[in-house]
Amino acid sequence: MPAVRIHPMMPLSTHDEAAEQSFVVALKTFLATQFDPAVRRTTLGIAEQISAAGEKPTLQRLRKRLEGRQLYQNWISSLRAAQELMWQAAVDCVDRQRSELEALERSAPKLGSLHVDPGFEVPRYLAAGDVHMMPGGYYYDPPGDEHSVRQGAVFDKAASLYSLGRQGGQMNDMRGQTIVAHLYEIYPDLQPTRILEMGCTVGNSLVAVARNFPAAKCTGLDVGASLLRYARARAAHLGVALDFVQGSAEATGLPEASFDLVYSSAMLHETSHKALPRIMAECYRLLRPGGIMVHLEVPFRAEMADAYDLVRADFETRYNNEPFWMGATEADYVRLAREAGFIDIHAGFQDAALGPPSRDQVKGMFGQPNKGGYKSWYIASARKPRQ
């Protein structure tokens, strides 16, 4: 069995599965480095023509002209095919060893806890389509399969492929480290003892945050029981005690004023326009006075986008099943936080932290120009008034 296992829950790959996964990574890299620039050239050329005609190159106008281009049609088809292949490679690998993974979940150290709600109703924005084209999405749990860790295993296996290993390798924890760097720089007085991550998926960010704040009791919230079952076992095998709760970020059901830090990591763009103010209000309710809210998002803002950025974002929105991608990158987080009652509000680009940050090396990482994917993240953070 050729793969190196970074933690016991990570599905192992056979010789052929590793070859298949390497192929997916190579194909996605080819598309990103060869095909995306070609579509960029074509799109920017079309935008110039539109501007020359005295019109604004809006997404609608760009799309109308691109849809007739064979290059654009091929681009959409091949990106989708590569993404579907990626999930299939992860699904096949996980399904082959499903019973072993379930046994590993049962034998995981008794660290942390898991609370699932059989009556939980998944928000419509997640149930309507499988986000990222992942079969079953974040939430699917087959009825009667109370030991399933499948969605978590598929997500974890694919996550490093999805980002081509650029989000912290197989631990996939760069976003968690980046949030810690932000906290160290902007809220240096924060010494959290109770932390909540909304939309924690398999807990990859939460493990990183917990290790940086070892005195804190950390809770992860997400919509899928299978995802959380895997997350609890993954953390426990890594020696980290985390509590996981099934629920929605809009109404967690957790007690008010019960956390010093509430954060999310690339979750808001998976929600909706209506959900955003509700999530902000829920963060406010959950925080104790003086507590901190942090939301990390993709390094992209609609108001800064060129014509190609819009077309790329449109692909994510329409074809990669991220219906709120565009909406989230247009949202005014400063206003939303203010309206929810927060003060000391910050919003801007944060340099990515590649490993556990140290407090004396984080100065100036926030408020930087956007350096692009996996080098920067967009962060909105705020404090609940002390009184």
Add this chain to the structure above:
Amino acid sequence: MNATVRPGKPPDHRYRLHRHRIKAPGVDPRVDTLMGMVMSLLSEVSVLRERLDAHERLGAAQQPVTPETVDDYVPDEAVQQARAAIRQRMIEKVCRPLLAADAKDHDGQDRST
């Protein structure tokens, strides 16, 4: 494409296909289907090529060549690099016609309507 496949739970269609796959305007659904099939086939060829590579290297080292020894073969860094080069060449070759559409789009003809 595993040499050894163990029976598991029957596949659940919710696990095989994702929900909500919209038709892309301008994209011929038949071409879209073929694109998926060609990419999947290329993936299988790539896996087969690596399996053949393992056969050749085990044979050259006068090691036994069985389904199990091929499954257990771990490519070292040099072998991984050699395989990456072959993979890259295959992808560039098969995808070349897709990118050739870029040149067509720049031949001055307006295909935007």
